[in-house]
Amino acid sequence: MAGPIRFDGRVALVTGAGNGLGRAYALALAERGASVVVNDLGGDIKGGGKSSRAADKVVFEIKTKGGKAVPNYDSVEEGEKLVQTALENFGRIDIIINNAGILRDRSFARISDEDWDIIQRVHLRGSFLVTRAAWPHMKKNNYGRIIMTSSTSGLYGNFGQANYSAAKLGLLGLSNTLSLEGQKNNIICNTIAPTAGSRLTATVMPPDIAQALKPEFVAPTVLYLCHESCPITGGIIELGAGWVSQVRFERSKGAVLRTRDSPMTPEAVRDTWDKITDFTDSDKPKTANMAFIMNLINSMKEEPAASSSGDEGKKDLKEIIRDFKPEPASFTFNDRDIIVYALGVGVSTRQPDHLKFLFELSDEFTAIPTFGVIPAFDAMGKALVAGIPGFPIDLTKLLHGEQYLELYKPLPTAGTLKSTVRVADILDKGSGAFIIYNIETVDENNEPVAFNQFGSFIVGRGKFGGPRTSSEAKLPADPPSRAPDATMSEQTSVDQAALYRMSGDRNPLHIDPSFAAMGGFAQPILHGLCSFGHSVRHVMKTFADNDMSKFKAVKVRFSKPVLPGQTLQTEMWKEGNRIFFRTKVVENGNICISGAYVDLHSAASGPAKVAGGNDLQSTAVFTEMAKQVKSRPELSAKVKAVFLWNVTKDGKTVTSWTVDLKSKPGEVYEGQPRSGKADTTLTLSDENLVGMVTGKLQAQQAFMSGKLKLSGNIMLAQKLGELFNAASQAKL
Numbered sequence: 001m002a003g004p005i006r007f008d009g010r011v012a013l014v015t016g017a018g019n020g021l022g023r024a025y026a027l028a029l030a031e032r033g034a035s036v037v038v039n040d041l042g043g044d045i046k047g048g049g050k051s052s053r054a055a056d057k058v059v060f061e062i063k064t065k066g067g068k069a070v071p072n073y074d075s076v077e078e079g080e081k082l083v084q085t086a087l088e089n090f091g092r093i094d095i096i097i098n099n100a101g102i103l104r105d106r107s108f109a110r111i112s113d114e115d116w117d118i119i120q121r122v123h124l125r126g127s128f129l130v131t132r133a134a135w136p137h138m139k140k141n142n143y144g145r146i147i148m149t150s151s152t153s154g155l156y157g158n159f160g161q162a163n164y165s166a167a168k169l170g171l172l173g174l175s176n177t178l179s180l181e182g183q184k185n186n187i188i189c190n191t192i193a194p195t196a197g198s199r200l201t202a203t204v205m206p207p208d209i210a211q212a213l214k215p216e217f218v219a220p221t222v223l224y225l226c227h228e229s230c231p232i233t234g235g236i237i238e239l240g241a242g243w244v245s246q247v248r249f250e251r252s253k254g255a256v257l258r259t260r261d262s263p264m265t266p267e268a269v270r271d272t273w274d275k276i277t278d279f280t281d282s283d284k285p286k287t288a289n290m291a292f293i294m295n296l297i298n299s300m301k302e303e304p305a306a307s308s309s310g311d312e313g314k315k316d317l318k319e320i321i322r323d324f325k326p327e328p329a330s331f332t333f334n335d336r337d338i339i340v341y342a343l344g345v346g347v348s349t350r351q352p353d354h355l356k357f358l359f360e361l362s363d364e365f366t367a368i369p370t371f372g373v374i375p376a377f378d379a380m381g382k383a384l385v386a387g388i389p390g391f392p393i394d395l396t397k398l399l400h401g402e403q404y405l406e407l408y409k410p411l412p413t414a415g416t417l418k419s420t421v422r423v424a425d426i427l428d429k430g431s432g433a434f435i436i437y438n439i440e441t442v443d444e445n446n447e448p449v450a451f452n453q454f455g456s457f458i459v460g461r462g463k464f465g466g467p468r469t470s471s472e473a474k475l476p477a478d479p480p481s482r483a484p485d486a487t488m489s490e491q492t493s494v495d496q497a498a499l500y501r502m503s504g505d506r507n508p509l510h511i512d513p514s515f516a517a518m519g520g521f522a523q524p525i526l527h528g529l530c531s532f533g534h535s536v537r538h539v540m541k542t543f544a545d546n547d548m549s550k551f552k553a554v555k556v557r558f559s560k561p562v563l564p565g566q567t568l569q570t571e572m573w574k575e576g577n578r579i580f581f582r583t584k585v586v587e588n589g590n591i592c593i594s595g596a597y598v599d600l601h602s603a604a605s606g607p608a609k610v611a612g613g614n615d616l617q618s619t620a621v622f623t624e625m626a627k628q629v630k631s632r633p634e635l636s637a638k639v640k641a642v643f644l645w646n647v648t649k650d651g652k653t654v655t656s657w658t659v660d661l662k663s664k665p666g667e668v669y670e671g672q673p674r675s676g677k678a679d680t681t682l683t684l685s686d687e688n689l690v691g692m693v694t695g696k697l698q699a700q701q702a703f704m705s706g707k708l709k710l711s712g713n714i715m716l717a718q719k720l721g722e723l724f725n726a727a728s729q730a731k732l
Contacts (some may be wrong), residue, residue, distance in 0.1 A: 426466050476594070
């Protein structure tokens with residue numbers, strides 16, 4: 001069982017703490033270790049007058065019990081002074097309870113401007129000013145607990161309190177926004193609507209009722225909301241007499257009252273009112289219904305709805321597909337994006353060859369092939385937001401059903417790619433529509449890099465008269481009916497979805513528990529494309545020894561959800577150059593990826609050769625190095641290391657040279673080391689190699705700027721200085 005709730009080391013500011021609820025909060029916080037600023041202007045319930053007596057009395061009471069407290073007599077409209085009192089006396093501010101308030105009850109017709117304005121200033125503006133003054137200090141400390149005091153009058157209204165009700169409901173709106181803005185800095189903000197006996201209720205409550213509604217019955221809940229263990233933010237808590245409840249909004253499903261062809265009318269509202277107000281299948285919203293609204297707007301664009309009936313004024317399905325031509329989308333990335341993606345699909349420094357995926361200066365640094373879905377996903381997202389004119393889609397009912405990826409060449413580790421989306425077909429599956437999106441991706445030279453096919457299922461959008469199959473579809477394939485040839489298991493991290501979403505898929509379903517709950521999930525689920533990346537890594541590790549140049553294509557069907565932290569087990573069958581696989585969740589046995597395969601090239605491609613490769617300037621450098629090594633046998637005895645130079649041109653390795661200063665006599669020759677591995681590998685362009693030898697480019701500068709990449713025993717590279725000096729004699 002958890003220990004008692006304590007506030008040792010915390011500093012709290014309670015406004016209106018001279019009486020009633022504020023006094024109860026101040027006493028309870030001090031009793032549990034908090035240092036308390038007791039604020040009270042000392043005026044009457046209508047806001048008139050001023051006195052230090054109320055605050056001083058509470059401070060005295062706290063100190064006589066051994067607690068820490070100081071008084072403050074300023075109006076909450078001077079919020080900076082209240083917070084400064086906390087900083088000057090205790091050095092920090094952790095907790096704010098906005099409790100101060102007055103009453104100017106009048107029926108609505110009798111409220112004067114002054115009656116309205118003073119209530120807003122004290123309740124709403126005062127809470128704003130006090131909280132704003134403390135906000136930067138809470139952000140700096142990465143900690144804050146804020147209470148806004150609303151009222152049942154604010155939530156439900158109350159006769160004669162229009163001014164008070166408006167201010168109190170305004171505090172709820174302020175709290176909701178602060179709860180969102182404060183989360184990243186561990187600042188939580190909640191709203192209470194207490195029913196309690198106080199000076200403000202003494203005129204409307206009989207004494208026996210007021211006694212039953214003691215402030216002491218409210219204070220325990222407020223203390224919990226102020227404690228570091230409280231997880232809720234943006235909550236509305238209604239309480240009194242020992243009863244505590246959470247209040248939340250409820251929203252009916254409502255009704256759409258217009259179409260593209262007919263306007264919305266008051267009569268339509270009247271005739272549909274029962275449906276609009278039907279809460280049978282309601283939800284409990286925490287945000288505005290913008291996703292639905294945007295989908296509705298998109299569905300009303302331009303052409304009428306898809307139909308195969310051929311009615312006049314309507315496009316048929318083929319026309320809709322033909323006319324869907326969104327603008328190409330550009331995607332710029334660098335080595336950071338490659339590394340973040342690798343981490344997102346489970347690469348770990350615990351894996352022996354992690355450097356090739358996680359270290360940009362590794363001479364083997366490469367992109368995991370499934371990164372090829374990322375530029376396409378970015379383009380796909382933009383196309384979905386734009387919608388398909390003539391075929392409206394409710395994005396809240398969209399499921400990623402299948403994925404195909406083919407690479408025409410290994411992915412670069414930086415650059416700008418351009419992706420073009422087209423609809424290949426729209427299939428009628430009865431229970432929904434299956435939309436096949438083809439996405440072609442090219443590089444800066446307009447050379448093909450990748451092809452993606454997304455299969456998206458729209459629940460409830462079927463029965464529109466479309467075809468059930470398509471020759472365009474890349475079909476799944478079942479594995480052989482025998483035991484798997486290989487199996488690989490890997491536990492995902494509990495933070496896997498939070499990390500993968502940094503590669504572009506920011507769907508709240510994968511991070512926000514409340515959003516996931518609306519979708520029927522107990523917690524946020526893992527992205528299907530994250531499980532996809534894990535599985536392809538397993539295949540490439542098992543059957544290609546992580547040689548990513550062997551990857552050709554992959555096809556998967558997404559079957560069941562995965563939770564972050566669960567274990568993925570990939571079962572694999574090899575049939576020629578095709579590796580069939582399926583992936584299951586070990587903890588529950590569910591198949592999460594089915595009908596899947598990876599196609600491999602028959603052999604990894606070697607270093608790319610370019611036209612004119614024999615004309616490299618660096619050839620003269622290595623030729624001169626060979627002469628120096630041959631004429632100076634003492635170099636081998638002095639250096640005792642083998643160096644491999646990878647020379648690049650236009651970002652591609654075009655040749656490799658070995659400088660063997662470990663053998664006797666030493667050797668310099670084109671190609672990989674003839675025996676064993678190089679002690680140090682150096683990778684740089686032909687131009688930069690010549691620049692280093694001629695002194696135009698300093699080695700340290702080249703390394704720090706990324707022009708020179710080193711791996712292996714990089715300290716040995718310092719011994720190349722003498723050989724460089726000799727090579728500078730080459731005629732370049």
